[in-house]
Each structure stands twice: as C-alpha cells, then as structure tokens.
Amino acid sequence: ICLGLARSGRAPDLTAAAARWLRRAAGPDGSWDLMPLDVTWTNFATAALLEAGHAADPRLAATRAMLRAHQQKEPFDAFGCPPGFWGFSSPRSWPMALETAEAGSLLFRLPGGADDGHARDGIAWLTATQDSAGTWSLCVRDSKPGGFGPCPQMTAKAVGALLDSGAPPGDARVARALRRLAAVQRPDGSYEAL
Template identity: 65%
Template structure:
C-alpha cells in the first residue's frame, strides 16, 4: 500500500474536508505505517510529532461509540481501522476491543454481514406509510419514539460535526446528512410534529452543515467533491426537509441550495446521486425538491422532467438513465429496469404534476405491480452504493418502501380526502 501522508493531519481543517468519514481510517492506517515502515531524518521527526494526533482522532471515534470496539457498527470499517491501530502497537485496548467485537459479530458460516441499517430501513418505511395515508396509525408511534432516541447528542469532534444528527443505525453511528434530512421531515409530518424539538434540532444541524456553495456533503461541511462530498440528491433531500419543517420558499438556505442544484445539473437535464447508481435517483430527488419549492415550471425542472420521460424503458420501468461512467463503472450502463429506479421516477413525476392517467404513469405503475412478489414485497436490485463505483448491494425493504411510496402517491393524489377514503375502504392490515 502506498505511504499515506501523515503530514496531512498537520492541517486539521484540510484533512477533514479532504477525507470526510475516511479520516479515522486514514489516521489509523497512516499510524500503523509510521511505526511498521519508520522513516529516518526529517520524515521520522514529523511522524513522531503527528502520531499522537492520528491516535487521538481514532480514539475520539472509539470513545464516542462507548468503547465497544466497533466503528459505525461496520465490520469492514472496523477491520480497516483496527489493522492500522494494531500494527502501530500504540493502543492495545482499542485493538483488543475491535478484535472482540469482530469475533462476536461473525456469522455462523464464518463471514460478516453488512452493517445494520435499521434507522435507514425505518425512515424509508415510514416515508412510504405516510405517503399512503398512515400518519395516524398507532403502529408508527414506536417508530417515532425510536427516531427520537437515536438522535445523536454527542458531537463527532474529529469531524468537527455538532450533535443533532442521525446515522444509519445506533445513536452513535457516524453522521449522515441523508438520514438527518429524511428523519427531520418525517418527525415534523407525524402527529405532533409541528412542535417536535427533535425535528427542530435536525434542521439546526442541517443549517450548520450546509456547504458554503449551498449544497450538502455527507458528514463534513465543505467536503472535497467526489466520494463523501457535495451531492445533488442530499441537497435536494435537505431542501425537502427545510420546506417540510416550515422554511419559506424564499428562505436563504433554500434559495442557496437551489442555485447549487442549478449549477450542477448536467447538460441532459439529469443529476447524479453519490449513494445510488446512475442518474435516476438524483434527478428524481432534484425534480421533487424544485416542485416543492414552487419551481416546478422552471427550466431546470422542465429539463429534469424531460430527462425522466425520455429515459423510461419500453416496459414502463427506469434503469440508470443511460449513465455511462466508462471503464470505472461499466456494470451500470443501461440494462433492465429496477423497482427502486422506477419508483423514484414515478413518485417524482407525480409530484411534478404528471397526470395519474398518463401513459408514462400507467405503464410505470403496472410495471411495479407486476414485479410485486406474493408476500407483498418487491425484489431489491444492486442500486445502493456501499463503496462508490466498487460495490453495491440490493435491499428488499428499501425496494418495497420505495414502491409503496410511489403507489401511495398515485393512490392519494388528492391529499387528506383521498386518504380518508382509503381508510374507509381498506382491509385491516397485518402488523
């Protein structure tokens, strides 16, 4: 492995912006290298000065998660960090704790699973049920309470990240702007949400973390573009959250974010999303945000809508939107449509005013219905990025939630009255 420049840690702000969530991994690996491949002369003296700083960054992450040994409940992330720490020999307590956690979480077959996504799963499911008219269902009360408990009250000091955010799992998982925007919006939309202090704290966090350019990065303000940096989909989700939670359409945070989206729209009218493949999810999120902000007739919104309509496949579904990143990501070009991408596009087009009985909507809805399995769920496809352009994973719950959300929007286009009609005619659902 090429030597990692431990010298980068001499400028903390630059290191955070360049590395974002990779900062603890970088620090651990560089720490191990500085001991195992010790340099002489000036390089050795620099390493000696910066080793304590690297170790402190890793320890801040370790202690923030209560010293249980895991890093963001992620076996891969924990392994990377523990390798560097163990090879340095400078923190045997952390090395032992991580080894113990990895041993305890090994599956019976000998492997490890993906990190838990219970907050993410719950936010997708809750959003789908709200769209389908279930806001008053008592079974969402424990979901709301779980969201409140999992809001993080401990800053992530190594990343200069304040408290008030959500991650994808525990109340100490690493900060995620996507989850924070989604859950802030959901809490505000649930009964009693207008005065929910947790939703307000989430919005306060998003406000503090908005990039100077108007966009949002995943976890560190003004992160370097690419990887964990500014993302049109995250920016669109944050705009949705601000508007849902009471911000005016001319709020400076909203207008600054929409200007950022305008600058980053592709020539074909599409936007990318950092954490999902292709162009359909980012374009759908941006179109929905523009519509919510009263810009549905603007040129960027019209171009996005045309892009989605032009990239719908002949069977009514959507795939990557013709995304072709070249040799680094050849597996996502074209291909069969997926439930997730079809649902994203369908929901956004309905929000943007596409007629429920139009050919595009009808064929998309029929395609979703045809893909539903006998148990009521929908199959997932590898559209979710874990390591960008390297590894994706399918998730049946996320696919099912997106399909229900899109079909719920189609079923209840008229708002509360239609939701009441649904409640009057529905069968008692199975918990």
C-alpha cells in the first residue's frame, strides 16, 4: 500500500509515516523480522527435546506454561473460528491449524499431558475446523485449494495431534484425513503443500 501511495504521489503524510516506522523497525543488522514467531519456534524446539527423551526436564515446565498462556481464549470472528487455537505468536494471533496441532501434541506428550485441558481445547478446535473432505487448511473449514486452502502438512500434523490425544487410528477424523491424503498424493509420491 505504501509503495502504491508513494508512486501515486498521494497521501505523502502516510508514506512518510510508513517510512519512519520501517526505519525504526529495522534490526541492528538492517533486517526486519517478518513477525514474532514465539509459538512456532517454541514448538520446533520442544518437539526436538521431547524426541530426544527430555520430556521430564523441569525446564519444560516454563514451556508448558507459555504454551498454555498463548492459547487463544476468544473466537477469531474474522474467519468464524472458535476459541481454543494457537497462532504463531501472541498475545492475539491469527488462528493456525499447524501451530494448534503442534502445541496440542506437545502438551499431550509432556508429563501429565493426558489430562491437559488446553490440549483438549486445541483438539476440539481442530475437530471443529476439519474440512468436510477430511483435511485441514490454515483455519477456515472447506476453503478452496491454493492460497490458504487444504494442506497435507497441516493435515498430517493434525492427525499426529489426534493420535497423541489418544484417538485410535480408526477414529473417524483420522480415517477421513488419511483417505484424503491418499487421494491427493501425486504419482511420484509427493504432495503439494499450502
């Protein structure tokens, strides 16, 4: 928008304000953060620690508290999303099936996770946002392919979270997702992601 306004010569006050903000937001090395990704990076690091056998490490208590605190308790009305999701950052974040699946899965896999209400709320959110075809997209049910539509990666992560929550492989949500993944697999074995 700023580039368009600058090229048009309109709203010079807005373009000057945007330029000032960009200068202030630059890091010491001249780069800009795309966005805060505290939940995303925490999910990646915690998954590695859990896989390496560190689930009982007392330092992960702070991680559990952080993930619980970052779960969104209000609906995201712009997309008609119910509460219970995680986004990639906080305090009020865009709903993300990927981060919701990862955070929920991690909470289930930490000690005492089977009784974690936050993880259960995340699974309820995933259940509510599963497409009728069985897949998951960014956050909106039955979105069209392309852009933020059905995604095999998000679907696979959601299936993993369902299984980590105790859902059996024959669970209807899991079975629908697996059927859809089999149907969209390319002849060379690959998948087209979001």
